[in-house]
Amino acid sequence: MTHRAYGFARLSAQRSSLLSRDDISALRLTSDPQSSSRAASALAIDTERKRFNRLIARYRAILRCYRDAAPLVRAFLRFHEVENVKLIWRATLRDVAPERWRPSWRDLEDLAEVAIDSFPGVHTLFDVVERLRGTPFEQIAARIYRAHGTDLGAAELEFDHWASMQAVAEIESLDKSESLARQIAEAMVRQRDEEIMRRGVSAYGLSPEFVDAQRALPGRRTKADLPALCRRAFRGQAMSLAPALAYAALAERDYALARALAERGGDSELDTAADAVAGRGGG
Amino acid sequence: MSVLRTVPMVHFRVQVQTRDAPAVTRAIAGAGLLHLVDIAHGRSPYETAPPGVADLYAAFRDLRNRVRVASEKLGVRLAEPEGSLLDNAGNDFAAERERIAATLEPIEKRIDQLSHAASAAHERAINLAEQLENAQRLRDAAIDGQLVSAAKFVTIRFALADDEAADALASLLTPVPFAIIPLDAREPRLVAIAVANFARPRLEEAQRVSLVRPIRDPSSDVDQLRRDRDDAVAAEATARKELQTARDELAPALVSIGQKVEIATLLLQAQTFFAAAGRFVVISGWLPAESAARLKEKIRAAAGEGAVVDVERAEDVPGVLEGSMRVPILHRNPLVLRPFQRLVNLYGTPSYGEVQPTAFFAISFLLMFGLMFGDVGHGAILFIAGWSLFRYLPQYLDYGILLMEAGSASMAFGVLYGSVFGVHTILPTLWLEPLHDMQRFMMTAIAIGALIVTTGLVLNVINTWRIGNVKDALSGSRGLFGALLYWVVLVLLARTFIAPAYVVPAWLIFSLAAAAVAVLVAGRPLARRFEHRRPAPVVRTSPVWLTLLESAIELVDTLFSYFANTISFVRVAAFAAVHAGVFIAIFTVADTLAHMRGGGVFSVGVHVAGNALMILLEGLTVSVQVLRLEYYEFFGKFFRGGGEAYVPLMLRHEPAESLGRKHA
Numbered sequence: 039m040t041h042r043a044y045g046f047a048r049l050s051a052q053r054s055s056l057l058s059r060d061d062i063s064a065l066r067l068t069s070d071p072q073s074s075s076r077a078a079s080a081l082a083i084d085t086e087r088k089r090f091n092r093l094i095a096r097y098r099a100i101l102r103c104y105r106d107a108a109p110l111v112r113a114f115l116r117f118h119e120v121e122n123v124k125l126i127w128r129a130t131l132r133d134v135a136p137e138r139w140r141p142s143w144r145d146l147e148d149l150a151e152v153a154i155d156s157f158p159g160v161h162t163l164f165d166v167v168e169r170l171r172g173t174p175f176e177q178i179a180a181r182i183y184r185a186h187g188t189d190l191g192a193a194e195l196e197f198d199h200w201a202s203m204q205a206v207a208e209i210e211s212l213d214k215s216e217s218l219a220r221q222i223a224e225a226m227v228r229q230r231d232e233e234i235m236r237r238g239v240s241a242y243g244l245s246p247e248f249v250d251a252q253r254a255l256p257g258r259r260t261k262a263d264l265p266a267l268c269r270r271a272f273r274g275q276a277m278s279l280a281p282a283l284a285y286a287a288l289a290e291r292d293y294a295l296a297r298a299l300a301e302r303g304g305d306s307e308l309d310t311a312a313d314a315v316a317g318r319g320g321g
Numbered sequence: 322m323s324v325l326r327t328v329p330m331v332h333f334r335v336q337v338q339t340r341d342a343p344a345v346t347r348a349i350a351g352a353g354l355l356h357l358v359d360i361a362h363g364r365s366p367y368e369t370a371p372p373g374v375a376d377l378y379a380a381f382r383d384l385r386n387r388v389r390v391a392s393e394k395l396g397v398r399l400a401e402p403e404g405s406l407l408d409n410a411g412n413d414f415a416a417e418r419e420r421i422a423a424t425l426e427p428i429e430k431r432i433d434q435l436s437h438a439a440s441a442a443h444e445r446a447i448n449l450a451e452q453l454e455n456a457q458r459l460r461d462a463a464i465d466g467q468l469v470s471a472a473k474f475v476t477i478r479f480a481l482a483d484d485e486a487a488d489a490l491a492s493l494l495t496p497v498p499f500a501i502i503p504l505d506a507r508e509p510r511l512v513a514i515a516v517a518n519f520a521r522p523r524l525e526e527a528q529r530v531s532l533v534r535p536i537r538d539p540s541s542d543v544d545q546l547r548r549d550r551d552d553a554v555a556a557e558a559t560a561r562k563e564l565q566t567a568r569d570e571l572a573p574a575l576v577s578i579g580q581k582v583e584i585a586t587l588l589l590q591a592q593t594f595f596a597a598a599g600r601f602v603v604i605s606g607w608l609p610a611e612s613a614a615r616l617k618e619k620i621r622a623a624a625g626e627g628a629v630v631d632v633e634r635a636e637d638v639p640g641v642l643e644g645s646m647r648v649p650i651l652h653r654n655p656l657v658l659r660p661f662q663r664l665v666n667l668y669g670t671p672s673y674g675e676v677q678p679t680a681f682f683a684i685s686f687l688l689m690f691g692l693m694f695g696d697v698g699h700g701a702i703l704f705i706a707g708w709s710l711f712r713y714l715p716q717y718l719d720y721g722i723l724l725m726e727a728g729s730a731s732m733a734f735g736v737l738y739g740s741v742f743g744v745h746t747i748l749p750t751l752w753l754e755p756l757h758d759m760q761r762f763m764m765t766a767i768a769i770g771a772l773i774v775t776t777g778l779v780l781n782v783i784n785t786w787r788i789g790n791v792k793d794a795l796s797g798s799r800g801l802f803g804a805l806l807y808w809v810v811l812v813l814l815a816r817t818f819i820a821p822a823y824v825v826p827a828w829l830i831f832s833l834a835a836a837a838v839a840v841l842v843a844g845r846p847l848a849r850r851f852e853h854r855r856p857a858p859v860v861r862t863s864p865v866w867l868t869l870l871e872s873a874i875e876l877v878d879t880l881f882s883y884f885a886n887t888i889s890f891v892r893v894a895a896f897a898a899v900h901a902g903v904f905i906a907i908f909t910v911a912d913t914l915a916h917m918r919g920g921g922v923f924s925v926g927v928h929v930a931g932n933a934l935m936i937l938l939e940g941l942t943v944s945v946q947v948l949r950l951e952y953y954e955f956f957g958k959f960f961r962g963g964g965e966a967y968v969p970l971m972l973r974h975e976p977a978e979s980l981g982r983k984h985a
Contacts, residue, residue: 136390159394161440164447184451184481184534192529199530248530251493 089296093289094147100282101149107279110212110223113205114286116174117230118144119152120201123175124194126157130166131190151175163188174204191242195252198234202227202254212279218271219279225264226287227254264291324658324680327650327673328609330967332638333616334631335604339371341624342595342602343414346588348623353971354616355606356649359594371597377414378589384421385586388579391429394436395564397572399579414585421578428571428578435564442557449550455481455536456543458511462504466540476521481509482533490514493527509534591970607649608969610634635673642789648673649967658683660723668952669962674787676780678960685773685955686947687730692766693896693943694727695734695755696904698742699936704728727944742932743904755897756905762894764819770890770954771811774883777958778804784959791851796844798872798879799958805837806876807883886954893950896943903939907931 100111122144129139136157143154151173160166163183170179178200186192209223231253238249250256264287271284333355337345349355392399459466459479469477482490487501487510497520504511512533516524528535596603608616613632620628640646650673654662661683671677694700707724710717735741739750755762782801785794796802812825812833863871907927915924 158390159436159440161437162444164444165440181532185486185532186529189529195530196532244529245526248493248526252530 085299086293086296089289089293090144093286093293094145094149096286096289098149100286104279104282107219107282110205110208110283111286112149113201113208114223114226114290115146115149116151116201116204119146119150120175120197122146122152122154123170123179124197126160126166127163127193127197128190130160130163131188133161191238191244195234195238195242195244195249198230198237199252199254202230202234206254216279218267219283222264222267222271222280222283222287224255225267226283226290229264231255324654325677327671327677328653328967330607330635330648330651330673331610331613332633332635333606333608333613334633335620336598336601336629336631337604337620337624338627339597339600339602341627342371342592342604343588344623345604345620345628346591348619349604349606349616350584350588350591350970352616352619354608354612354969355604356608356967356969357591357594357604357606370593371595371602373415374589374592374595377418378586378593380418381414381582381586381589384418384425385579385582387425387429388575388582391425391432392575392579394432395568395571395575397568397575399583400576414589417581417585421581424574425578428575431567432571435560435567439557439560439564442553442560446550446553446557449546449553452536452538452541453543453546453550455479455511456539456541456546458505458507459536459539460543462511464504464513464539466538470540474518475515476518476524478514478524478528479504479536479539480512480514480528480533481536482512483509486532487512490527490531490533493531494520494523497523499524511536587970606970607635607967609651641673644672644788644963647963647965649965651967652677652679654679657722657726660719660726661686663719664948664951668956669960670964670966672961672964675784675961675964676787676959678780678956681776681780682951682955683726685769685776686951687726688769689893689947689950690727690943691730691734692769692893693946694731694900694940695738695897696740696742696900697732697735697748698740699932699940700728700731700733700735702728702936703731703940727940740901740904742928743901743908754901755894756901759894759898762897763891766890766893767887769893770887773890773950773955774886774958775804775808777955778807778883781959784961792844792848795847796841798876800840800844802837802840802844803876803879803883805833805840807880809833809837810880810884811887886957889954890950892946896939896946900935900939900943903931903935907935 097111097115101108104111125139125142128134129136140154145154152170152175156169157166160169167179167183170176178197182193182196186196205223205227209220209227212220212223234252235246235249238244238252239246268284268287271278271280335345349357389399464479469479482501491499491501494514494516497516499514499516499520502513502515504513514524514533592602594604596605617630617632620630635641635648638646638648641648650671652662658679662679664686665671665679665682703724705728707721707726707728709721711721711725714721736748737750737752738754739745739748740754741747745754753761778799781799782794782804785791785797785800794800809830812830815825816830910931911924911927914920914927917923
């Protein structure tokens with residue numbers, strides 16, 4: 039219990055807003071649209087990295103303080119790591135050089151199961167599957183390779199579905215007393231489901247009916263939204279897992295916003311890398 | 322007494338012209354003596370590094386990464402950079418970078434092409450082997466691919482699916498009419514999926530979001546597939562052979578580039594620690610005092626008379642005594658103390674100027690281990706195990722030495738207890754038997770505890786004095802005053818509880834008490850005399866009586882903790898008793914078995930297994946207990962830590978212990 043109280047205090051100390059006062063005044067000081075755009079671009083990529091580092095630091099703190107919740111936290115971390123696996127999958131299929139996909143890699147530092155340096159000399163999907171041996175992605179990567187081959191859309195959707203299902207399995211095993219934590223975790227998975235839905239229809243050309251079948255939490259809805267759940271968690275729940283998950287959820291939201299900012303902020307390096315990996319020209 | 326102090330260090334500062342910096346850096350790395358200091362002291366090294374160094378360093382790091390990737394693709398192991406290469410390498414890093422990049426590029430290109438071809442051939446061979454297997458399974462299931470393709474009203478697909486994937490597919494296909502028919506019993510199962518023609522688009526989409534493994538061309542000719550597979554395997558072998566040929570051909574060049582890049586990266590990294598001042602570069606670091614002249618010579622040889630070298634004793638460098646500047650430490654312990662140095666380092670790295678506790682640690686460790694694990698037989702086994710490690714497995718040298726020393730201590734106390742594998746009839750008991758003379762043993766353990774606690778307090782007085790805090794060293798509760806008071810109370814307790822034969826005379830008690838009072842009274846004036854610094858102004862925030870009360874409570878609290886620490890050593894006697902007790906248990910079980918029919922063999926087995934278990938489990942427990950006593954009851958009294966190991970700039974990494982011998 040002392041671990042949890044400590045974790046609550048520690049995580050509370052990490053709360054902050056997306057942009058600092060200094061960041062905003064730096065933007066205000068620019069005098070013309072071009073320099074504004076450059077400053078915004080630099081700020082966007084810097085903010086994205088900082089948010090991600092903060093997210094990882096938050097997960098690390100939760101892992102340290104809430105050891106019994108480690109499997110669930112690791113499942114949430116896998117949401118980010120699966121993006122790395124998808125990235126290398128895409129890059130291999132489209133034969134994109136490492137220096138072009140490296141900027142898009144999410145560095146999970148010591149929490150990573152898959153290292154960026156595991157992929158030198160990878161030329162085929164079979165190589166990727168081989169390099170993922172000994173990681174949590176070993177089995178799913180092999181199954182996806184056999185089932186979908188070079189169908190990138192189907193493969194990505196399957197990876198996403200698998201990562202969500204891992205989280206759902208861990209949510210199911212939460213103690214009954216952790217009902218608020220369960221609700222927050224489910225809300226996080228549900229948000230991800232929505233994103234997968236959007237991507238499945240718009241990017242992979244699947245029909246809504248089939249993409250809907252990929253929802254990890256089908257049919258179940260909660261009335262309360264994620265911010266409301268987080269607010270509830272911060273009110274007198276110090277001994278529960280809920281505040282920790284709420285902080286993780288807020289950090290996830292911050293990171294999603296920062297990422298959107300970076301992707302639309304005109305950062306040429308990231309945009310080129312994203313285009314190359316997504317196959318939008320330049321490849 | 323070199324074992325009580327680390328090797329004396331000097332601060333070494335060199336000023337050379339910027340153009341000589343690369344040559345001087347090579348000379349420093351070649352000598353392997355200077356522990357570099359980031360001269361910006363906490364700021365980023367890039368802010369002060371000579372111009373262009375940061376960019377070159379980044380470029381060489383990139384080159385190093387490229388070389389590593391290329392060598393990994395080719396399966397070539399890069400050698401560690403060696404000092405001998407220094408003389409052959411140039412000092413113009415920019416030109417060297419151009420040369421290396423020009424050599425590396427075609428090598429990378431060729432490796433990439435070949436490894437790509439080998440990977441693709443491998444993947445094709447694997448896929449064709451799978452297709453062949455699937456085609457054979459279809460043939461075994463008597464499926465006619467041609468006939469299936471000709472079906473007019475239904476669409477039939479073949480796939481491999483486990484139960485989970487088949488269920489998922491079924492739920493995706495619902496509500497259209499469909500059938501999933503298992504065709505064989507192997508896992509994953511070969512299935513035929515049939516839907517009405519109008520539902521074919523749904524089947525195709527459902528397959529995209531399920532994990533069934535479709536068999537793309539069920540009408541494939543098995544013989545043709547076999548030929549294709551064989552061709553693919555042959556193509557893969559050819560590609561691998563080409564890669565092997567390239568490996569033989571390119572490996573020497575890649576290794577040579579790797580060495581150059583590693584050396585340049587290391588040297589440039591070192592240069593990011595230098596400070597640029599106009600046309601000059603300042604290099605700062607620490608090295609053992611006796612090696613300063615040697616390094617000075619090497620720098621003069623590299624940079625000529627233009628190099629200005631300044632050497633200063635660590636004690637004279639501002640900030641060292643106050644602890645704001647860290648001096649790296651280098652031990653020079655004899656081989657017998659090496660394993661104990663490791664155990665000390667597990668607790669922390671002592672700071673420069675602190676008394677090195679390794680010798681005290683070693684003596685007290687062996688004394689307590691011997692007392693708790695005293696037996697000639699067990700000691701001999703530990704010794705033999707240690708000697709075997711020492712002789713045949715040099716990578717476990719420290720463990721070997723530790724086991725031999727622990728075994729010797731165990732044998733020595735075994736002789737004193739008269740115990741050989743628990744048998745007391747072979748040797749006479751020279752001192753006592755732990756189980757039969759428990760009270761005496763407990764007193765001895767407490768006496769050892771008092772001695773170790775006192776040693777800790779004395780070491781604390783020396784360390785506190787050395788850092789210039791004379792007042793705390795003399796009149797602090799953990800200083801000389803506290804130590805004397807501890808002894809006064811200790812001898813008073815001894816007079817009350819132990820036999821008169823051991824009682825200390827009254828004059829000694831009075832002398833100790835008088836000394837404590839004298840130290841308390843003289844502490845402040847002596848501090849003023851010896852501290853050589855302006856006394857801090859006395860700022861009273863609370864009344865005198867409250868300050869005195871607080872000090873008294875702190876003193877009583879500290880004294881209680883000393884006695885708790887001392888009593889904690891009773892465990893030495895307790896574990897010695899356990900050791901003797903377990904012997905009795907083994908003998909009892911063995912005797913009981915010996916009286917049964919054919920029990921002789923079991924009896925011997927119990928003796929062997931029991932002793933083996935004792936050595937393994939009890940040996941481990943005793944070691945942990947000794948470490949606990951050392952770390953908490955002994956080190957807690959004086960150990961400051963916060964030191965930094967001496968790691969000089971050199972091309973081949975060497976552990977600090979071996980450096981100690983090199984400098985000796």
